Amino acid sequence: MSKTPIRVGVIGTGIMGAGHARFLTEHVKDARVSALMDVDESRMGALAKELGDGVATFTTAEDFYAHPDIDAVIIASPDALHVPHLRLALAKGLPTLCEKPIATTVDDARTIVAEVEATEKKLGKSLVHLGFMRRFDPSYVKLKKMLESGEYGAPLVARISTRNVSSPGITTPGLYTNMAVHDFDIWRWLTGDNWDSVVTHYPKSNSLSPAGLKDPLIFVAQLKGGITMVADVVANDNYGYDVRTEVICEKGSVEMGIFGDIITRHKMVAGVAQGGPMVENWIPRFEDAYIEELKAWIATMTTGVNNPNLATAADGLAAAEACQMGVASLN
Template sequence: MTSHGTLGVAVIGTGRMGADHVRRLTDVTSGARVAAVVDIDAERVKGIADGIEGCAAYTDPAQAMADPGVNAVLIASPGPAHEAALLAAFEADLPVLCEKPLTPDAASALRVLEAEQKLGHRRVQVGFMRRYDREYMKLKALLDSGELGRTLMVHNRHRNAEVPPGYTNQMLINDSVVHEMDITRWLLDQEITAVTVLRPRPSGNAPEGLDDPQLVIFETEGGVLVDVEINVRCRFGYQVQAEAVCENGTARMGDVHDILVNHAGRWGGTIAPDYVERFEDAYDREVQAWVDATRRGEVTGPSVWDGYAAAAVCEAGVRAQAEGRRVEVELIERPALYRA
């Protein structure tokens, strides 16, 4: 770090998410600065670096990590590129915030898990930003308090207004429902043991080849049943809701994120257009928490184990979707490094 303790961050990947993190680190986050940006598009990355004082542009992640001004890495490149960048960061022993997915499949995630264990200490926080959302944090605190008794079921709704062309059934699981997979494990502090996927008749809004919506059901090791309505072309906005059904009551979040207005015989609020706006505050808190922990010499938040577990559940979900049956999740025993 610099003499003022400022964390110099290399942002790898400058697409929509990476560019938003560059803005966040520059304009919102305290205690950090963008020291380098990395992208295969040399012209694009140079244009970004030219607008940030003291920022260098690279097309090779390893070269950026060797920059003396870089103390930490934020990976926001496409998922297939994550493993190589993570292993390079381990070689340099640099702390990492890695956007989800950790890697695209359980086998590569397991390789990253094994590589981090060889370091003997955690280096990675995985970017499951919902854990930093105010409503989810309140729900987690309430469930942990035991006030409502044991959790028996959780109902989730995950709705997108639109998805880009080429969005597939597998992406419903790997890109969308993966968030419910992680948040379920975090809220309940239980692993998911099996996945079932049910398909109603498809919406008329669904493009050819996409079965939308779908109902995904998780079973947990503690006997909780969790369902997820995934609906990626609902047309009216981006909406994430969850309701925990417990022994002595229920708790629901996600209905209101803004003021409710009564006017001209009607009442209501607004619905966010996409995930970037809906979870903007969560992303801000996530990155600030990572910066603060890194400056203290700590690693907190979702771990490589969480990234691996999510990948394993995704694989079970994709199989359940394709085969039309209940599929059990295959996990290795959790290593000691990730038991806390």
């Protein structure tokens, strides 16, 4: 058990890093933000000012990790920096919540997960968790309970939409490694099953998206037990953040709407989806999930007890392996 408050350093102060820092400050007892690191000094400075006194700022990861007032780290830097930033955290033996993906290629994921597991074994404790926050989202938690209740029969097909308003700088493989990675993880968590295959299909590309970007993608993925996911991944939908799921089961359909509302079609009665103004990004839709994830992560340090819902480095690797199957099917 660690002494409180746990002093958390945050690497990357963009949308996610700032979100985590605010949620931690406002909603998580036993923790406070003690340090920030970003190469964008003005963005980092504005966040430090907002968080108040006692937040140190650094422009290099080396200086950040040398700061004595950091007990735990949140990595919210760009995807390609997660591996080097994790490696520095491991060298210090610091508990780390690393945003997804664990790495942008499966080879890098395998290498860093081996390093994580060797360090965890040496120290005799879990050190690294991944930011697969949907596991803490009340709607996904409810969906899991509904599927497990048996009332709707066995799940057969998942129809998924993962759509950003815009995704500056994203590449075609990034539609898997940056976006669909969440769907691969949450379906492992919902079912306890592992991915067997992923095949990409190409609809007409959006003429408003950057030249050369295959946007949107459709993919069909199958879990080993046969549940099949048919997903659209849209990097630039130009209309609002839109994440939805419908699970077709043997005796009914359970759908999660844009607002996390649950709609069922069962025993000849059809529910209706909630409508209303849409949001720009994931922060408002998944606010509760981020807060619960942070509380669970901090509790692992204050109680010394692991939380099985927190994604591990191995979960990050399993998601990376599914992404790789998708990327390998691109042409």
